[in-house]
Amino acid sequence: MTEAKQKLSDECYTSNGTVCLNLSNRGLKKIPAKAFDIKKLGFLCVSDNELHSISDFLEAAKGLKYFVANNNRIESFPKSSINLYQLTCLDLSFNRLREVPGSLESCKSLKFLNLCSNSITEIPDFCFSFRRLEVLSLGSNRIKCLPEIGSKNWTLKSLVLESNCFTELSGSVCNLVALQSLRLNGNSLTSLPRQLDSLEQLQILRLDNNKFEFMPCQIFDLESLVELGLSHNQISEVPEEIAKLARLDILNLSFNNIEELPNEIGYLSELKNLNAEGNPLQLIPTSLARLGCLLELNLGKADLTEFDENFCFCSNLRVLNLASNGILFLPLEFSNLKILSILDLSSNGLEIFPEIIATLPALEVLLLGDNRLTDVSDELGRLKRLKQLTLENNDFEEFPQSLCELESLQVLNLTGNRLANLPDDFKKLRQLRILQLPGNAIEEFPDVLCRMKQLEQLDLAGNRIAQLPEDLKQLTCLESLNLSNNNFSDFPTEVCVVPALRQLRLHQGSGKKLLQIHEDIGCLDLLTHLDLSDNELTSLPETLGRLTQLRDLLLQNNRLKVVPDAVRQLKSLNTLKLENNLIAYLPRSIEELGGQSVNFNAEGNPSKVPPAEIVFGGEVKPIGAFVHKYDEREQSLVKRMIEAIQYRIDKADFRHLFRKLGVSEDRMTAIEKEFKGKEKSKERIPQGFLAWQEEKSHLATSGELIRILHLIGLTKMSAELRSQKAVTDMIRL
Incomplete structure (x- = not known):
């Protein structure tokens, strides 16, 4: 076995009689075809390399079934027909192809073709003629239109055309009658073809990040639709016909101009995820209370001032986002949300902590940042499952004692408050892994933190801390420490004995x-x-x-x-x-x-x-x-300068010259001692220059030598060297 084959042996294995080889992330510029038996190869992964061309290899790999070559620099492909009759999966995404290779037309067994993130501008007709192709992915290219699809295609199930240049969609897409997933997000579409209802099996339709001003009515005839994405458009109204999408599981209407949701949305009995974030909603229809299957509700960045008590009957709700509204209180019925695990009430202007939150037994994540809270309820400690609590940018002056009862807490963020210390009971938070306290008023490092041996990340930036305790070394699990913008007079050496530390931040943009x-x-x-x-x-x-x-x-x-x-x-x-x-x-x-x-x-x-x-x-x-x-040029020039002047400098100027050049006193004394007497005195100057070059390294330049000679009065010699340097620089230029 050759050395190259030996190196590949660990990456090669056999699965169901197929030889598989993984050569990803090897810095390869060419596939080492001679290092393995191409004829027996069934699976090859060469992703994340530096390949430019794969033509020679593909023409020889006749038994290849799976070929993954994403994240390379491939620009070319075999132009003539290739004999990859068994190829079922081809991934050439994130390369530099400018066209869909015509030679792929002969790959009749293809089931999966991924050409995302290239520079392709057109889709050839044959892409929709494959009799076995199920997934065609052409996202993030420069495609403007579809080719004419002359006859019905009964195999293609997924078509990805996201992030291209479509301004309209050809009606021929409706001939893809087996389509289950159509992704058109990230284009410039304003309408859809009228015959879209022929896509009776379509389950996923993503139209996010387009230019729709209204919801295309054709959508409401897609009765099999399970997921509909229309975020980041310019839609101002949701028609009543939305109720026809009875199987809808996910509905994303975020970041549009919708002021009101219709009552009919309450008829979407199977809806599990509703996202209406970033719309100017002032009221939510009470019919939403009928959505018994709803698991996630996102109403952040709207104009809501209250949370209707009727929504509290969505008893299966697990995630609720009400951030960036004007909600100042929660109804008593909020306690019905017994399995709610994530609640976001940040940026609402809350001045009083809603005590009803403490009655949510399943809550694991509570986000209350960017409000005006000065305290929290004493009952908060009842949230025994709470793992993450965010209270950044509020008005806390003292650490809330009830937080010390949160026995499952792993992440605590109190950034941007006015805390000066932590209570001794803080040590009861035995599960705490991440603590963020930047931008407070802490002057002394809290001693209790040294007993938090489980801490992994600690951020104390932007406080007034001047020194650290020696017991900091007890934080044996601490991996990340931020002490930036504090008042350390000297580098805090105590950090150097934290055994597991991997990240240390001590930038002082606003500190000492x-x-x-x-x-x-x-x-x-x-x-x-x-x-x-x-x-x-x-x-x-x-x-x-x-x-x-x-x-x-x-x-x-x-x-x-x-x-x-x-x-x-x-x-x-x-x-x-x-x-x-x-x-x-x-x-x-x-x-x-x-x-x-x-x-x-x-x-x-x-x-x-x-x-x-x-x-x-x-x-x-x-x-x-x-x-x-x-x-190289500078060293050569300095050498020629020294040769030109070294024996013209009076030995009496030895110390004056080399002191100005920065040679150490010890070195000069050693040279004088070694080259004592008249016979050897002439060698002192050359040895001094040698010492100057050794001690000053790259600072021993021609410009510095010229400057010092002029400074000590050897102006004629300095002028000669300046002329020599000017001629050299002119030749170099």
Whole structure:
């Protein structure tokens, strides 16, 4: 077995006599056909690679039944007929095809064809002539119309044409008599063909994100319809004929201009999900109370001022969204919703907590953010199943004691209140995993939090905390910690002993700026995300290079003059943000960062090398290539300059010159000691230049040498080198 075959052996298996091979996400530019027996291959997945063409492979893979090649760069396909008579499934979505390959016409066994997210502009006739095709997916292309479908098609069950350029739909679609799902959302349709009622088996019709001003009357003749989507249109009225859709299970009318729902909507006895969010509704028909099967009701972002008591008889309701209305109280009958599990009352202007909520025994998610609450009911602790509670942007000054009785609570959001501390009973929330307290008035880190060993995410940004307790290390499950915009005078080293920490945020856009990062940061060996933006850092510790799992490093808006050396050791880095610092020179090692796909940004720096127009692109490979060539030329120029002047500088100027060039005192003393006496004194200057280049690295430039020579009075020598540099720059240009 060859080496290539050996590498593929772990990805190859046999199912019901069919050889299957998974080569997804391998960075392949070509299918390694010689590494396996094509003739026996039945299933091949090569998704998420860099393939441009698959023609040669397909012409040889005669036994292929399933071929999945989505998320590649395929532009071409075999133009001539291909012998894939057994091919039943073909997925070429998210590629660069400009047309439906004509050679597919010979694939008579196709049942599933996915060509979504390409650049296709036309659908050939043969796409509707396949005798076995059940699913045809052409969404997210540039198609404007359907071809003429001359005869009835009895096999196609699902047609996806979403996110194309249709302004009208050809009546020939009505010849697809077996169609069960038709997705036309994301086009510019204003009407439907009159013969649509011939689609007697149609169950799913999605017309969201079009330009309908009214509900097409043809819809009401589709008696098999189970799901109807008409969201994000310009519909102002729902006709009474909606009652004819007796089998409707899901109705989405969100984000239209509907001011009133008809009473007839109450006759949709099988309706389970009604979404009318984002309409200027002021009243809801009482007939909705007859919807005994209703599970989800979305009436958010409307103009409701009350919740009618009749709706409380929808006893099977599990999800109720009433957010962004003007509902200030709930009726007593609300307690009938015994199995309600999710309730959203955020952004209603509530000043008093509706106590009736505490009588909902099945409630698991309660959203009450963006109101004016100052307290909650003492009875709230009765909600023993509550897992998520959101109270952000209210007016709480003290932590409500009743919250400590929510024994199942896992997520608590109290962002944007005026809390100063947490009660000792907070430790009773033993199931709490996520705690969000940013934007409060906390001055001291609450000691009780150190006893919450189960905490996984803690957000304390935007408070007034100045130091952390040593017991922070007891949070052994804590993976994410946000301490941004607080009042730390120094880097809080206590975070460096939190054993499981993976995300640390310390950006100080509105807090006290950090001047340096402690070397103990290197102890966080599991860290994947580090945000140190908006501080006044001038350097980073070398220990940062130990964070081998770090993927995101955010350093924008600091005072860094160079890219820290430790950064090049971060081999897993995917994101590096350096914008708005003081960096004039990017090192050539920048091209080694995390591969070609790294998200790199160094805009807003006084960049000289490379120039700003190259930095603006954010591509590390071109930046690294430019710096690499620049370094070679600059080093060559500096070498020639030194050779031209090194023996012309008086030995008496040794210390004055190299002190100005920034060579360390210890190094200069060592050179003077080694090259003592008249015979060796001439070598001091060349050795000094060598020390300058070693200590200053990329800062030992021709421009710096010219500047220092002029500064110490060697103006003639400085002028000679300036002329030499000008000639070199002209040749380079």
